[in-house]
Amino acid sequence: MLQVKNIETLYGLVMALRGVSLELPENKITAILGSNGAGKSTLCKTIMGMLDDQPDKGTIWLDETRIDKKDTEDIVNLGLAYVPEGREVFEELTVLENLQMGAYTRKTSQAKDDLKRVYELFPRLKERQKQLAGHLSGGEQQMLAIGRALMMRPRIMLLDEPSLGLSPLLVKEIFGTIQRVNAEYGTTMLLVEQNAAMALKNCHYGYVMENGRFVLAGTPEELMADEDVREFYLGIRSEVSVKGYQRYKRKKRWR
Amino acid sequence: MLGQLITSGIAIGATYALMALAMVIIYKTSEVLNFAQGDMAMLSAFVAYMCLSTYGLGFAMSFTLALAFAFALGAFLEFAFLRRAKEPNVLGLIIITLGLEMMLYGLASWRWGSDQKDFPFPVSDFDVYQLGGDVVISQLNLVTLGVACALMILLFVFFRYTKVGVAMKATQQNQQAARLMGIRVGRIMMLTWGMSSVVGACAAFLIASTDTLDPNLMWTPQLKGFSAAVLGGMTSLVGAVLGGFILGVVENLFGGYVSVEFKAVVAFAVIVLILCVKPSGLFAKHYVRKV
Numbered sequence: 001m002l003q004v005k006n007i008e009t010l011y012g013l014v015m016a017l018r019g020v021s022l023e024l025p026e027n028k029i030t031a032i033l034g035s036n037g038a039g040k041s042t043l044c045k046t047i048m049g050m051l052d053d054q055p056d057k058g059t060i061w062l063d064e065t066r067i068d069k070k071d072t073e074d075i076v077n078l079g080l081a082y083v084p085e086g087r088e089v090f091e092e093l094t095v096l097e098n099l100q101m102g103a104y105t106r107k108t109s110q111a112k113d114d115l116k117r118v119y120e121l122f123p124r125l126k127e128r129q130k131q132l133a134g135h136l137s138g139g140e141q142q143m144l145a146i147g148r149a150l151m152m153r154p155r156i157m158l159l160d161e162p163s164l165g166l167s168p169l170l171v172k173e174i175f176g177t178i179q180r181v182n183a184e185y186g187t188t189m190l191l192v193e194q195n196a197a198m199a200l201k202n203c204h205y206g207y208v209m210e211n212g213r214f215v216l217a218g219t220p221e222e223l224m225a226d227e228d229v230r231e232f233y234l235g236i237r238s239e240v241s242v243k244g245y246q247r248y249k250r251k252k253r254w255r
Numbered sequence: 256m257l258g259q260l261i262t263s264g265i266a267i268g269a270t271y272a273l274m275a276l277a278m279v280i281i282y283k284t285s286e287v288l289n290f291a292q293g294d295m296a297m298l299s300a301f302v303a304y305m306c307l308s309t310y311g312l313g314f315a316m317s318f319t320l321a322l323a324f325a326f327a328l329g330a331f332l333e334f335a336f337l338r339r340a341k342e343p344n345v346l347g348l349i350i351i352t353l354g355l356e357m358m359l360y361g362l363a364s365w366r367w368g369s370d371q372k373d374f375p376f377p378v379s380d381f382d383v384y385q386l387g388g389d390v391v392i393s394q395l396n397l398v399t400l401g402v403a404c405a406l407m408i409l410l411f412v413f414f415r416y417t418k419v420g421v422a423m424k425a426t427q428q429n430q431q432a433a434r435l436m437g438i439r440v441g442r443i444m445m446l447t448w449g450m451s452s453v454v455g456a457c458a459a460f461l462i463a464s465t466d467t468l469d470p471n472l473m474w475t476p477q478l479k480g481f482s483a484a485v486l487g488g489m490t491s492l493v494g495a496v497l498g499g500f501i502l503g504v505v506e507n508l509f510g511g512y513v514s515v516e517f518k519a520v521v522a523f524a525v526i527v528l529i530l531c532v533k534p535s536g537l538f539a540k541h542y543v544r545k546v
Binding site for chain 1: 424437
């Protein structure tokens with residue numbers, strides 16, 4: 001499966017990833033938690049080969065093939081799909097055309113089954129298949145972005161903040177679908193999220209990222225039991241004074 | 256008189272429409288205005304001329320070869336020059352096309368000289384058909400019209416119903432996302448340039464057959480094609496063709512009723528007017544982003 005070995009990514013002189021290693025277990029959902037600017041999306045983009053000449057150091061392997069330094073198109077063809085942050089659907093194409101673009105590298109006959117599959121997962125997309133993608137609501141666009149990636153029948157899916165800008169109800173729905181895809185089709189997933197509670201509820205293994213490094217890793221149970229995660233990511237305060245404010249500021253132990 | 260002016264306006268407009276189509280195809284996928292369009296087409300016309308007069312090949316053979324050359328030329332220029340641009344912005348790319356224009360112009364002048372040559376064509380401009388009343392249309396005009404409409408329909412079907420056509424539109428809207436779909440953006444661009452070059456070459460053959468062939472052949476038609484494309488909204492194929500027809504008719508009416516000397520100005524007046532009044536063009540269905 002996908003193995004990331006000690007990669008460092010630079011944006012100019014700024015180091016966004018400072019030595020990240022990661023291995024995705026097959027058929028499981030792995031989550032990466034972290035706040036803004038922690039380097040989560042950079043990690044995804046580096047894996048997908050979307051940043052020129054990056055990673056600066058380290059290697060990325062898919063089974064026995066080395067995939068860093070490859071073109072995005074080739075990486076996609078090896079079975080990796082990336083649902084980018086902020087959806088990035090083709091706004092001036094119809095929903096159906098968007099989905100067809102997802103199946104661009106595949107034969108039309110194969111794509112037909114996948115289209116059925118996607119419509120079954122997201123009945124809403126079927127209703128709107130003739131509409132322009134840009135005229136969909138945020139939630140529908142997210143469904144479309146996920147559906148479009150599913151059309152590639154990927155082995156590994158990287159989902160970058162699927163909950164961004166969605167209502168709690170929709171977030172629940174989207175995560176339900178992610179679970180379902182994982183269970184039914186055995187797609188390995190890497191889930192990048194700021195919504196820690198939701199991500200931990202829906203993953204098999206989790207990492208916490210800060211300042212371009214993984215600072216903590218473990219099963220969701222372990223992470224949820226961790227005091228720092230509870231306080232800084234789940235917002236569960238460990239000690240509150242009678243008057244309702246915190247008595248002292250907790251230090252994160254991993255710093 | 257009015258009928259005749261309109262008819263020949265439409266006929267002339269058809270060549271503008273073809274040039275506009277060629278420009279729109281490239282603009283649609285990369286938002287680059289290709290100023291080398293005319294000279295790419297001119298060079299292809301010279302290749303056709305060379306096949307016809309120097310090697311004495313038949314019309315069908317010569318035109319096929321020249322169109323193949325046009326395709327290869329377009330694809331090559333994209334691959335060799337535009338793709339090499341480091342961190343390109345649209346303005347930079349447009350400047351590259353201006354440079355290409357001069358290169359191609361120089362190449363043609365050096366290879367074939369700048370004297371005017373007679374371009375042989377199977378259809379004549381002098382056999383005319385009566386259209387009722389005293390309105391006539393020449394065989395060549397009919398062919399031009401037919402070619403313009405056929406190409407427009409072909410391109411429309413291509414962009415609407417084929418996977419590659421849709422991928423071209425996708426590439427224009429979001430290159431990153433297109434890459435993530437496994438669309439090879441480089442190849443799509445090459446294909447776009449090739450197709451556009453072929454459409455331009457068709458226009459050049461038709462124009463060369465009414466006019467004479469020399470390196471300046473496509474200078475005016477390119478500018479007219481450009482204003483037709485602006486008139487039609489730059490992104491719409493149908494708009495480009497209608498823009499071409501409208502421009503042809505308006506220009507001809509102006510020449511007929513106002514002044515023949517100032518006829519050439521009309522196209523540019525149209526650009527200015529459109530950019531002032533309705534900058535998105537008459538026929539562009541521009542997608543409105545929801546806020």
